[in-house]
Amino acid sequence: MKNTFKKITAIAAVSLLAVSQVPAANILAKDGVATQEKTTAKRPSIYGKSGIVIDAKSGKILFQKKIDDRHYPASITKILTTLVAIENNKDLYDEVNFSSYVVNSIEPGSTHIGIQAGEKIPLIDVLNAIMLESANEACNGAAEHTAGTTKKFVELMNKKAEELGCTGSHFVTTNGLHDDDHYVTARDMAKISKAALENETFRYVACKSNYYIAPTNKDKHGKELWNHHKMVKRTMYVYDGVEGGKTGYTTKAGGTLVTFAKRGDQELIVVDLCAHGYELYEDTIKMLNYGFNNYKTIAPFKTMEMVLQDDAYGFLTTGNKLSPYKIPLNHLKDVTVMLEKNQPASNLTYKCKGSKYTVSYNGKRIGSVKLK
Incomplete structure (x- = not known):
């Protein structure tokens, strides 16, 4: 049965x-x-131009604000990147060989962890670099390893989004670095996050405060990774039940934030788009409070x-x-x-x-x- x-x-x-x-x-x-x-x-x-709270188990919308408006997602794009990489690789411990193109194709000054051309890193470590440190070159490396080229990988991203019922979003980059044609809605980002949380490997990657990458052929010291999400690190913003999430920021996107929180049998997903700095966390706390205070599982x-x-x-x-x-x-x-x-x-x-x-x-x- x-x-x-x-x-x-x-x-x-x-x-x-x-x-x-x-x-x-x-x-x-x-x-x-x-x-x-x-x-x-x-x-x-809330400060954010768009925001949503859903029940992570059913997808039920508990709170919404302009959830079908399009916004630039910035690095919360990496939730989809990580999920697609996990689903399209049988061996997550296979080594990613970083090409010169991968490490040199990101915008100068954008977030990275200093991966060098020719460096070999297990894919599971690369995924942690994506979700915790928001490493842009790690996204391109995982993409090239998975699909041969970043362009083909982005096609997999859009295909996955379509399969999940996303109708107001379109992806152009693996990492969320700005492109006018790269956008999401809060509704779609919640759907993507729900699907990601249903994957146990994604949970393992996304729901931790820190991670260590062992020494590689190009780095004898290894790399210590720390989650950028302040509620996951439990620094300035401490909230009971927060498991994981993803931060994002570009000049044109403003701040973006996805947060997963669980209390007992009840698990919520919060998406906040186009807010700034502390506003993202204040919005998230307000929306989580709304969900936990008014609903029960x-x-x-x-x-x-x-x-x-x-x-x-x-x-x-x-x-x-x-x-x-x-x-x-x-x-x-x-x-x-x-x-x-x-x-x-x-x-x-x-x-x-x-x-x-x-x-x-x-x-x-x-x-x-x-x-x-």
Whole structure:
């Protein structure tokens, strides 16, 4: 028996959605992400020209501000770069051989870690350099290693964005260095970040404060990497639950910031576009507070035994014909339901009929899990 619908989202007494295990495009909403539901909570005022908070598990939008406006992303582009590199390389410990073009093609004065032409660095280390130190030459090196050329790699980036349901974004560079035709929307950046977080290797790379690259053929000392995200480093801005994220800045983009935060079973993604300096972190804290203070995530089956010992959840109704001691149910621990804070979980009801397990709130169906 396998779970093909992994996450369930509920807000108020309205018809809500069930989300497939991985592909964001399979969310049961017309545009790939559900629209924000009405809530009585006071919406935060943010400096950023665009901002969004989503539930990382379902993609449900909890807060939005001009999320379909186009902006230059700067280095938050590297979230997509890292995800595409991970998905298109079987061996993440294979060495990247940095060409002269790769290390010399970035803008003078832009962020780098001093990689030299001919230097060989394992790809996993290169990915850490991308996400933590925002190294622009590392992006081009990973791209050339993955696709042969940076141009071909960018094609993979745009293809991946399209697969994720992104409709307002276009990528030209691997690293977010400015190009007038390189832009994103907050909605699309949230979709990309959600897909990235679903990849365990990406989580390993993005959700740490520091990393060390061992000595190479060109660098006998190695390289110490530190995450630029101040909330991840827990320096000026400390926030309970922050796991990772990515910073960005160019003169034309202004500041950009993506942040992942988790408390218990609830995980949020925040995107802030076109703000400056401290404004990015103040916006992010406001948006995270809004999400955590006004919504809660319920994992109704988290404490369930590996196999069903009784029929408390209605699995053994007429027609199932299954032994109560042979039904593997561990996968249901990943099923979650999102509610507004003032909605009692006791109003949730569960019913199993045939191969479908339905969850309702106040008697109205909000989602289902298919059983095989």
